[in-house]
Amino acid sequence: MWLLKKDGNWHPIDASELVTANRVTPESFEGDLEHIASTGQVVIINFAGPNDGRGFSFAKRLKRYAPSLKLIASGKLTPDHARLCFQTGFDEVLLSDELVARQSASAWKSALENSVDRTYLEDKINSNLPSIWAERAQEINR
Amino acid sequence: MAKKVKTDQIFVLTANDLSSGDIVFWSGESRWAQEITSAHVIAANEQDTFTEIASASESANEVVGAYLTPVERKNSDLQPVELRERRRVAGPSIAYGSPVLPQKIAA
Amino acid sequence: MYVYDKHDQTFVEARSQEFRDQVKRRLAGELSEDEFKPMRLMNGLYLQLHAYMLRVAIPYGTLSSDQMRKLAYLAEKYDRGYGHFTTRQNIQYNWPKLVDVPDMLDELAKVQMHAIQTSGNCIRNVTSDPFAGVAGDEWIDPRPTAELLRQWSSLHPEFAYLPRKFKFAVTGAAEDRAALKFHDIGLKVKPGADSEPLFEIWVGGGQGRTPRIAVLFEDKVELVDLLPKLDSMLRVYNLHGRRDNKYKARIKILIAEYGLENYRSDVEEDLALQSLEPFAPAVAEYHRIAKDFERTDVPPRSVSSPKQEPQSPGLTAWIKQNVTSHKIAGYGVVSISLKPKGGIPGDATAEQMYALADLAERFSLSELRITHRQNIVLPYVPASDLAELYEELVVHGLAEDNVGLLSDIIACPGLDYCALATARSIPVAQTLSTRLRERESREDLSGLTLNISGCINACGHHHAASIGILGLNRAETENYQITLGGSSNDNASVGEILGPGFSQEEIPAAVDRILDFYQASKQPDENFNQVYQRLGKSAFKEAVYVAA
Numbered sequence: 001m002w003l004l005k006k007d008g009n010w011h012p013i014d015a016s017e018l019v020t021a022n023r024v025t026p027e028s029f030e031g032d033l034e035h036i037a038s039t040g041q042v043v044i045i046n047f048a049g050p051n052d053g054r055g056f057s058f059a060k061r062l063k064r065y066a067p068s069l070k071l072i073a074s075g076k077l078t079p080d081h082a083r084l085c086f087q088t089g090f091d092e093v094l095l096s097d098e099l100v101a102r103q104s105a106s107a108w109k110s111a112l113e114n115s116v117d118r119t120y121l122e123d124k125i126n127s128n129l130p131s132i133w134a135e136r137a138q139e140i141n142r
Numbered sequence: 143m144a145k146k147v148k149t150d151q152i153f154v155l156t157a158n159d160l161s162s163g164d165i166v167f168w169s170g171e172s173r174w175a176q177e178i179t180s181a182h183v184i185a186a187n188e189q190d191t192f193t194e195i196a197s198a199s200e201s202a203n204e205v206v207g208a209y210l211t212p213v214e215r216k217n218s219d220l221q222p223v224e225l226r227e228r229r230r231v232a233g234p235s236i237a238y239g240s241p242v243l244p245q246k247i248a249a
Numbered sequence: 250m251y252v253y254d255k256h257d258q259t260f261v262e263a264r265s266q267e268f269r270d271q272v273k274r275r276l277a278g279e280l281s282e283d284e285f286k287p288m289r290l291m292n293g294l295y296l297q298l299h300a301y302m303l304r305v306a307i308p309y310g311t312l313s314s315d316q317m318r319k320l321a322y323l324a325e326k327y328d329r330g331y332g333h334f335t336t337r338q339n340i341q342y343n344w345p346k347l348v349d350v351p352d353m354l355d356e357l358a359k360v361q362m363h364a365i366q367t368s369g370n371c372i373r374n375v376t377s378d379p380f381a382g383v384a385g386d387e388w389i390d391p392r393p394t395a396e397l398l399r400q401w402s403s404l405h406p407e408f409a410y411l412p413r414k415f416k417f418a419v420t421g422a423a424e425d426r427a428a429l430k431f432h433d434i435g436l437k438v439k440p441g442a443d444s445e446p447l448f449e450i451w452v453g454g455g456q457g458r459t460p461r462i463a464v465l466f467e468d469k470v471e472l473v474d475l476l477p478k479l480d481s482m483l484r485v486y487n488l489h490g491r492r493d494n495k496y497k498a499r500i501k502i503l504i505a506e507y508g509l510e511n512y513r514s515d516v517e518e519d520l521a522l523q524s525l526e527p528f529a530p531a532v533a534e535y536h537r538i539a540k541d542f543e544r545t546d547v548p549p550r551s552v553s554s555p556k557q558e559p560q561s562p563g564l565t566a567w568i569k570q571n572v573t574s575h576k577i578a579g580y581g582v583v584s585i586s587l588k589p590k591g592g593i594p595g596d597a598t599a600e601q602m603y604a605l606a607d608l609a610e611r612f613s614l615s616e617l618r619i620t621h622r623q624n625i626v627l628p629y630v631p632a633s634d635l636a637e638l639y640e641e642l643v644v645h646g647l648a649e650d651n652v653g654l655l656s657d658i659i660a661c662p663g664l665d666y667c668a669l670a671t672a673r674s675i676p677v678a679q680t681l682s683t684r685l686r687e688r689e690s691r692e693d694l695s696g697l698t699l700n701i702s703g704c705i706n707a708c709g710h711h712h713a714a715s716i717g718i719l720g721l722n723r724a725e726t727e728n729y730q731i732t733l734g735g736s737s738n739d740n741a742s743v744g745e746i747l748g749p750g751f752s753q754e755e756i757p758a759a760v761d762r763i764l765d766f767y768q769a770s771k772q773p774d775e776n777f778n779q780v781y782q783r784l785g786k787s788a789f790k791e792a793v794y795v796a797a
């Protein structure tokens with residue numbers, strides 16, 4: 001297994017390192033945040049399919065509720081989901097060997113580099129460039 | 143085509159060209175043709191073979207959305223059985239993009 | 250009009266670049282069709298019945314002459330010389346090649362346009378009142394709100410994979426010209442204290458298989474609270490909307506099954522968790538945007554033209570039917586019909602688009618609008634220029650004087666283009682428009698609408714018309730169902746199915762019988778839906794089927 005970080009870099013990880021992580025699936029999204037937050041410091045949120053965006057909203061809520069939690073996205077993801085993961089509160093993306101073999105590590109890095117990773121409300125990933133609205137506000141105040 | 147079909151039902155394999163989007167038909171000579179007249183006629187018991195050809199061509203990124211569609215012979219021409227497929231083969235039924243004739247200014 | 254600053258410009262260019270990379274990876278085989286499909290859809294690229302189709306956003310239906318010229322250029326260079334304006338104020342090109350689409354997007358970016366989120370299960374192009382900024386009955390221009398929503402929702406990381414597509418409409422006038430209550434969320438803007446905007450939020454409207462009229466979610470929402478609230482509304486929908494059945498995935502079903510009160514309390518709970526910081530600039534943004542929409546360059550015009558030239562009957566009829574009063578004296582709002590007798594609703598050739606761009610430049614301060622009824626509006630035409638404009642429109646086949654009449658038919662592309670269609674809609678519209686134009690020369694058919702969809706998805710808004718026609722496939726033959734009594738205005742209603750369907754050939758006679766019965770039954774000052782409500786379905790049914 002591999003972990004993708006915000007800077008587009010990878011490192012291999014042994015499954016045993018994640019045994020203590022709290023695994024959350026879409027079904028348990030209904031579960032209360034307090035319970036999830038008290039169950040461990042690392043939460044792996046599973047995406048049921050490439051078109052199922054619940055994980056993004058769930059991560060956003062959970063991260064707000066407990067900012068110190070480490071959130072890892074896993075499941076059926078494509079390289080173009082990387083931006084969405086990092087902008088919704090995930091710290092890392094967990095990918096299976098099979099996924100990496102098919103899509104290649106460079107595809108993930110390239111998708112991250114080529115994606116519009118700064119929006120009107122979201123800061124640029126992995127840089128200190130603020131969101132477009134925040135920058136405009138600074139320009140007005142200058 | 144998971145539906146139950148008559149054993150004498152015939153099919154053609156159709157798809158869209160990946161880069162142009164044009165409608166294409168499997169011609170049986172390892173290539174795709176633009177016209178249904180060049181389509182290879184597939185018997186009901188050959189469907190699996192051609193479904194494999196379809197996936198292989200999709201994986202090779204030649205075409206998208208390949209599928210078998212039932213056809214019948216009409217005066218030696220091949221015509222799809224389904225309404226949607228008949229329209230797909232025939233193209234839009236309307237004169238499109240033609241300049242609208244200027245109307246006369248009412249005197 | 251809103252003018253991009255460097256950030257907006259960089260943003261659309263970067264999005265175009267991103268899509269170019271995705272297309273490159275697709276053509277190289279690094280992306281499978283399954284992986285690429287959601288990416289192309291999120292950029293408005295479909296695979297239709299015959300070819301790819303690119304849908305370009307015209308945010309809130311407002312565009313400049315330069316932008317219209319670019320749309321014409323794309324039609325000419327990359328398509329077959331025409332485009333189709335849709336009920337969501339967008340334009341569709343029916344024949345682009347995948348390899349050309351990145352270049353088309355680059356061309357669009359040059360004039361501050363894009364195809365972002367014109368498809369896919371995300372927040373779609375925001376629609377609005379085509380008379381925004383010029384209507385006499387307007388309280389507040391809805392477009393600054395619509396542009397604020399465009400910026401908030403563009404590439405919003407959380408809402409790229411919602412359970413289903415999500416449509417917003419915004420209005421700010423007494424008359425609803427944007428079918429507000431048929432949207433997932435409709436915002437009605439009214440002026441509050443210090444003329445700051447206050448919002449009514451309507452939720453859960455929609456057409457398709459289960460038509461629903463939106464319900465009021467909240468009244469008098471202040472600008473500062475608007476986006477955090479909408480963000481929470483979308484988040485709750487994203488988490489709880491159904492994903493097991495695409496026909497039950499729209500927010501209207503969540504509201505119906507989960508209940509408005511439960512939905513509201515989940516939204517409140519989520520709001521309590523929100524970090525408001527990212528939204529802090531929104532109020533200043535709104536006012537920055539609103540400044541762009543204030544036209545300070547409208548020269549004053551005298552109210553009565555100096556010399557009264559004799560008018561041709563054609564001009565008089567066209568002014569009466571297609572020109573609406575303007576909030577500024579001496580100006581008119583001109584609607585240009587894309588429904589010529591026997592024509593294809595919403596289609597315009599490249600030549601016509603070039604002509605429209607030029608005419609807008611000459612007569613309308615270079616501004617145009619697209620309406621959800623698939624027509625074009627020139628919003629700033631001096632009354633003294635109407636005659637000259639009319640003559641130009643005649644030359645380009647754009648002078649049909651039927652805006653707001655029954656022959657001003659909405660029709661979706663149907664089975665002539667659409668991969669999801671069950672029957673054709675365009676030929677039905679063409680036949681009916683020819684017949685109805687003849688009837689209209691003899692009788693008054695204003696205040697009724699006729700809309701046609703080629704399948705249950707209802708892009709042709711058939712549920713929302715006085716007379717709706719839905720094309721179906723019955724045993725591989727086209728068959729058409731008629732609905733009566735729908736409306737998309739403030740008293741929005743969903744049409745009722747009249748009875749068994751008709752063949753394409755039978756439809757004109759059936760519509761004639763409906764109209765004959767309506768004309769014979771109506772009392773003075775009664776409109777079609779009032780007659781329908783008074784007499785009921787059975788009376789109409791009898792008139793249509795028994796007489797047959």
Ligand code: SF4
Nearest residue numbers: 661667670703704708
């Ligand atoms: S209503 Fe159906 S046929 Fe018409 S455009 Fe929409 S999906 Fe296509």
